[in-house]
Amino acid sequence: MExxxxxxxxxxxxxxxxxxxxxxxxxSGKAVFYIGFDPTADSLHVGHFMALCLMKRLQMAGNRxxxxxGGGTGYIGDPSGRSDMRSVMTPETxxxxxxxxxxxxxxxxxxxxxxxxxxxxxDWLLKLNYVDLLRDVGACFSVNNxxxxxxxxxxxxxxxxxLEFNYMIMQSYDFYHLYQHYGCNMQFGGDDQxxxxxxxxxxxxxxxxxxxxxxxxxxxxxxxGKKMGKTANGAVWLDPNKTSPFExxxxxxxxxxxxxxxxxxxxxxxxxxxxxxxxxxxxxxLNRAKExxxxxxxxxxxxxxxxARAEETSRGLFAGGGNTEHMPxxxxxxxxxxxxTIGVLNLLVACGLxxxxxxxxxxxxxxxxxxxxKKVEEIGATFSKSDFAGEGLLLKKGKKSYHRVTL
RNA sequence: GGGGGAAUUCCCGAGUGGCCAAAGGGGACAGACUGUAAAUCUGCUGUCUACGACUUCGGUGGUUCGAAUCCACCUUCCCCCA
Numbered sequence: 001m002e003x004x005x006x007x008x009x010x011x012x013x014x015x016x017x018x019x020x021x022x023x024x025x026x027x028s029g030k031a032v033f034y035i036g037f038d039p040t041a042d043s044l045h046v047g048h049f050m051a052l053c054l055m056k057r058l059q060m061a062g063n064r065x066x067x068x069x070g071g072g073t074g075y076i077g078d079p080s081g082r083s084d085m086r087s088v089m090t091p092e093t094x095x096x097x098x099x100x101x102x103x104x105x106x107x108x109x110x111x112x113x114x115x116x117x118x119x120x121x122x123d124w125l126l127k128l129n130y131v132d133l134l135r136d137v138g139a140c141f142s143v144n145n146x147x148x149x150x151x152x153x154x155x156x157x158x159x160x161x162x163l164e165f166n167y168m169i170m171q172s173y174d175f176y177h178l179y180q181h182y183g184c185n186m187q188f189g190g191d192d193q194x195x196x197x198x199x200x201x202x203x204x205x206x207x208x209x210x211x212x213x214x215x216x217x218x219x220x221x222x223x224x225g226k227k228m229g230k231t232a233n234g235a236v237w238l239d240p241n242k243t244s245p246f247e248x249x250x251x252x253x254x255x256x257x258x259x260x261x262x263x264x265x266x267x268x269x270x271x272x273x274x275x276x277x278x279x280x281x282x283x284x285x286l287n288r289a290k291e292x293x294x295x296x297x298x299x300x301x302x303x304x305x306x307x308a309r310a311e312e313t314s315r316g317l318f319a320g321g322g323n324t325e326h327m328p329x330x331x332x333x334x335x336x337x338x339x340x341t342i343g344v345l346n347l348l349v350a351c352g353l354x355x356x357x358x359x360x361x362x363x364x365x366x367x368x369x370x371x372x373x374k375k376v377e378e379i380g381a382t383f384s385k386s387d388f389a390g391e392g393l394l395l396k397k398g399k400k401s402y403h404r405v406t407l
Numbered sequence: 408g409g410g411g412g413a414a415u416u417c418c419c420g421a422g423u424g425g426c427c428a429a430a431g432g433g434g435a436c437a438g439a440c441u442g443u444a445a446a447u448c449u450g451c452u453g454u455c456u457a458c459g460a461c462u463u464c465g466g467u468g469g470u471u472c473g474a475a476u477c478c479a480c481c482u483u484c485c486c487c488c489a
Contacts, residue, residue: 159485223445250443257444287442318443359436362451368437398437 001272002027003061007217009272010265012054014191014216017201022213025186029062033186034178036121036171036193038070038078039097043239044104046220046229047190049301052108053267054188054217055116065109065116066184068174069098072125076167078196094122104238108300117182121174128173137176140206141169141199149195168196175200179212191216220266223258238301245302246327249310250400252294260289268296317402328352329404332388341382344369351405353397363397370396 004023007013016022025031035051037044044052055065074094098120109116146152146168152160175197178184187197197214204212220228229236236251237243243251255263265275270292281289291311298307313327330351336342342350348360348369361379363369369376371383372394385407387393392406 254443257442260444284442286444290442290444314443356454358454358457359452361457363437366437366450400443 003057003063006272007054007057011262012050012217012266014218015194016215017198017213018211021211022186022215025213026058026061026063031058031063031186032066032182032184033058033063033188034066034068034175034182034184035188036068036070036073036174037101039074039094039101041235041237042097042100043237043242044101045235045237047227047235049229049238050217050220050267051188051190052105053269053300056108057269058188059110059116066178066182067105067109067116067118068178069101069118069120069122071095071098071120071122073121073167073170073174074098075126076170077164078167078171100239119178119182121170121177124177125170125173133173137169137173137203137207140203141172146199149199151192151195168199171196172200172203175212176203176207179204179208179210184212186213186215188215188217191219218266220263223256228255228259228263240302240306244328245298245306246310246313248301249294249298249307249314252297253290253314254400255290255293257286260286260293264289264293264296268293269300270296327402327404329392329406331406337385341384344371344376344381344383345379347383347405348395348397351395351403353395353401353403368398 001009004027026033035055037048037051055067059065071094074097075091102118105111105118111118146165147156149168151168152165155164171193175184175187187200189197194214194216197216201212201214204210222228231251236248240248252263261275261279261281264270264278265272268275278285278289294314295307295311298310302310317327332342332347332350336346336350344364345354345357345360348354348363349357354360354363360369364376364379364381367375367377371387373396383393388405388407392404395403395405397403
């Protein structure tokens with residue numbers, strides 16, 4: 001199976017500007033393609049992960065990836081799919097985020113000699129002169145068309161600043177620049193980027209009379225139509241310090257039945273034929289599929305060792321057994337004890353399982369707290385130092401949160 | 408530049424002098440049921456030394472016995488006219 005066909009089979013292809021041309025281009029390994037990453041945080045997250053995988057797949061098929069870091073566009077902020085304006089970031093923050101991105105990407109993409117290259121659009125965007133830019137490309141953009149673009153739709157009601165309106169022009173300019181300087185003939189991106197990308201191919205056609213191509217990948221949505229990779233606490237990060245490998249594993253271990261196969265197909269590197277066989281799985285087999293998904297992705301992001309460890313910990317906790325080795329642990333100090341004892345409420349807050357005393361109180365009252373597998377019945381319950389000796393005390397909040405407390 | 412409107416707890420959104428820690432919904436969390444899924448039902452959702460106390464309704468001052476509610480100024484946003 002050739003690469004284009006594989007992308008289709010995995011359900012990754014959302015929209016393309018010219019299917020026959022694009023198929024030919026990437027199947028023959030002649031594409032020099034770019035994907036842009038805006039440095040809006042100090043770590044990549046699951047959304048970026050899809051793009052990284054895509055780059056990797058295309059690179060394996062002989063194409064040349066160009067990673068574009070949006071150090072310049074970061075000054076503006078992409079309004080696509082947003083209902084409010086991004087807060088403006090300081091140049092220092094942007095630079096810091098760019099550095100973090102680079103570090104994480106090296107894990108996925110081969111930046112060796114003659115392989116992938118990384119560029120930062122700050123290098124050319126920040127040098128632009130307003131009037132020159134207007135004269136150069138301004139005439140190529142139709143405000144009428146821009147206003148019709150899907151990515152601005154939501155903002156037409158809530159308000160859109162001129163600053164953000166220009167994002168599309170900057171992104172188009174990037175493509176135009178990369179086309180001229182790096183022979184970049186293709187752009188990939190999330191489906192929400194479609195209008196921005198089209199305007200880039202348009203610009204190249206108008207300015208140079210040549211064809212460049214664009215293709216978007218399907219956004220990873222769950223069965224409820226929400227973007228995946230978000231939790232109540234924010235994004236699922238690739239940085240192990242922001243989302244631990246265990247949490248990362250658990251996120252995928254817990255996806256809904258209807259989403260498992262889709263995720264395996266789109267995100268893992270398992271052969272398509274193998275995945276096709278899993279299509280008929282149901283019931284407990286789906287539960288197995290979730291393990292595969294979680295393991296494969298954790299392996300890609302954090303390495304095989306971490307993946308195995310997360311899996312082991314997970315099985316230990318949920319399937320019985322007592323592997324407490326890798327769960328979050330808090331060591332108490334004498335100061336946290338009242339004499340020889342500590343109350344449950346204080347204990348829960350001390351180890352970060354609860355944000356406040358009140359929350360702890362509620363949890364206990366509702367029967368959501370277990371200490372060494374015994375339900376804590378009273379909010380006045382106390383533990384003495386001997387309870388934390390040795391392996392420590394295993395606290396369980398609800399069904400999925402575990403915490404080990406030692407001295 | 409002129410005129411009008413808005414800012415409420417995680418989000419949406421009621422509340423227009425005391426009965427307001429603030430309706431309702433969503434989300435989150437917990438319980439039951441389960442497969443670490445979904446659906447459903449129940450509880451719960453400011454803080455605390457907890458049947459009471461304290462701090463919150465964009466910001467700063469003011470009026471009042473008493474303010475989320477009234478007044479002044481400021482900040483931000485939206486709409487209409489130019």
